[in-house]
Amino acid sequence: MFGLFKGKKKEPKSPADEAPVDDTAATAPDAVAEQDEQPRLEAGLEKTRSRMGAGLRALFGGRALDDELLEQIEEELLLADTGIDATQSILDTLRREAKRAKTASEVRDILRRTLIDMLVPRESEPPEPPPGQPWVMLVVGVNGSGKTTTIGKLAQRLQAAGHSVALAAGDTFRAAAVEQLQQWGERVGVPVIAQKTGSDSAAVIHDALAHARSRGIEIVLADTAGRLHTQSNLMEELRKVRRVIARFDETAPHETLLVLDGGSGQNALVQARQFGAAVDVTGLAITKLDGTAKGGIAFAIVQETGLPIRFIGVGEKPEDLRPFEPEAFVDALLGQDTGAAVGSGSRG
Numbered sequence: 308m309f310g311l312f313k314g315k316k317k318e319p320k321s322p323a324d325e326a327p328v329d330d331t332a333a334t335a336p337d338a339v340a341e342q343d344e345q346p347r348l349e350a351g352l353e354k355t356r357s358r359m360g361a362g363l364r365a366l367f368g369g370r371a372l373d374d375e376l377l378e379q380i381e382e383e384l385l386l387a388d389t390g391i392d393a394t395q396s397i398l399d400t401l402r403r404e405a406k407r408a409k410t411a412s413e414v415r416d417i418l419r420r421t422l423i424d425m426l427v428p429r430e431s432e433p434p435e436p437p438p439g440q441p442w443v444m445l446v447v448g449v450n451g452s453g454k455t456t457t458i459g460k461l462a463q464r465l466q467a468a469g470h471s472v473a474l475a476a477g478d479t480f481r482a483a484a485v486e487q488l489q490q491w492g493e494r495v496g497v498p499v500i501a502q503k504t505g506s507d508s509a510a511v512i513h514d515a516l517a518h519a520r521s522r523g524i525e526i527v528l529a530d531t532a533g534r535l536h537t538q539s540n541l542m543e544e545l546r547k548v549r550r551v552i553a554r555f556d557e558t559a560p561h562e563t564l565l566v567l568d569g570g571s572g573q574n575a576l577v578q579a580r581q582f583g584a585a586v587d588v589t590g591l592a593i594t595k596l597d598g599t600a601k602g603g604i605a606f607a608i609v610q611e612t613g614l615p616i617r618f619i620g621v622g623e624k625p626e627d628l629r630p631f632e633p634e635a636f637v638d639a640l641l642g643q644d645t646g647a648a649v650g651s652g653s654r655g
């Protein structure tokens with residue numbers, strides 16, 4: 308479930324509470340929930356899947372890998388914003404393996420493995436807070452990328468899983484930003500620590516941390532104003548927010564999550580570079596993948612930044628914000644295994 312929150316589970320209040328909170332044991336209710344999740348993920352990624360997958364599915368359906376098909380696959384991957392480097396390594400794998408493999412299903416398995424490996428980050432161990440201190444996530448990104456919505460959805464999922472959460476209304480810049488977060492707080496039933504628009508973002512977030520510590524709240528999700536790297540005053544504000552959080556607890560923030568709009572394509576790469584340079588981003592959320600055929604950006608971005616994708620947004624509902632799992636993501640893009648033999652299908 309929330310791999311990110313592993314080891315952060317609340318002690319079960321009673322044995323009956325244990326099953327929904329435990330994300331390591333494969334209990335029966337969890338297994339049922341997972342069965343429903345793959346079709347949901349596939350539906351959310353439908354646009355990307357149709358753009359990047361036709362050539363690949365023809366190959367897996369038994370069509371021989373000739374130059375024409377290779378070109379089609381290359382074009383589809385690039386159109387889905389998979390990026391030149393990631394696309395080339397996918398094509399290299401195909402050229403190499405399609406010769407050796409006896410069945411289309413073998414080619415598929417090898418490509419599947421290659422794609423999954425591409426999504427595995429160069430990750431270092433995330434820090435943990437000292438006992439009695441909240442786990443802190445600072446959420447950053449450009450305007451409208453989905454920061455506040457992602458926080459709301461995460462709060463809902465965490466709350467449902469038995470965690471205690473507080474939200475920090477660190478977007479003190481945009482009018483109505485505080486209200487938007489407060490609405491989420493009310494909806495989910497978690498406290499929102501806020502001051503009025505125009506106040507100091509770092510001070511609001513500091514208040515939220517103090518509130519969480521004094522009440523034994525486990526997790527603080529801190530919203531920030533959307534900003535571009537060119538707005539140097541706002542980028543400096545983010546650095547200050549980080550310094551203030553670190554003064555509260557030197558291990559914090561335990562995650563600095565950069566929220567990227569999946570539809571922004573190659574721009575997302577630029578944002579990852581710029582925010583990474585300014586505030587030491589430790590994880591990514593890619594939102595709005597349901598509305599775009601450019602979901603190949605996930606490969607490009609992990610390849611380039613080495614950062615882990617923590618969550619993806621594939622729809623408007625809270626359950627459409629999903630912890631990112633490379634296997635499930637790749638399976639949703641590639642579709643079902645047909646098991647056909649290489650070259651046995653008609654070329655039409």
Ligand SMILES: Nc1nc2c(ncn2[C@@H]2O[C@H](COP(=O)(O)OP(=O)(O)OP(=O)(O)O)[C@@H](O)[C@H]2O)c(=O)[nH]1
Pocket residue numbers: 448449450451452453454455456457478481484531532533534566594595596597598619620621622623
């Ligand atoms: N379809 C879809 N819409 C999303 C997703 N995530 C966010 N949105 C929508 O994107 C819009 C912007 O989301 P916000 O959460 O307000 O974005 P923000 O980054 O906080 O924006 P600023 O605070 O202005 O910087 C809202 O209409 C959300 O409903 C997603 O995964 N899928």
Ligand SMILES: [Mg+2]
Pocket residue numbers: 454455456478484530531533
């Ligand atoms: Mg916002």
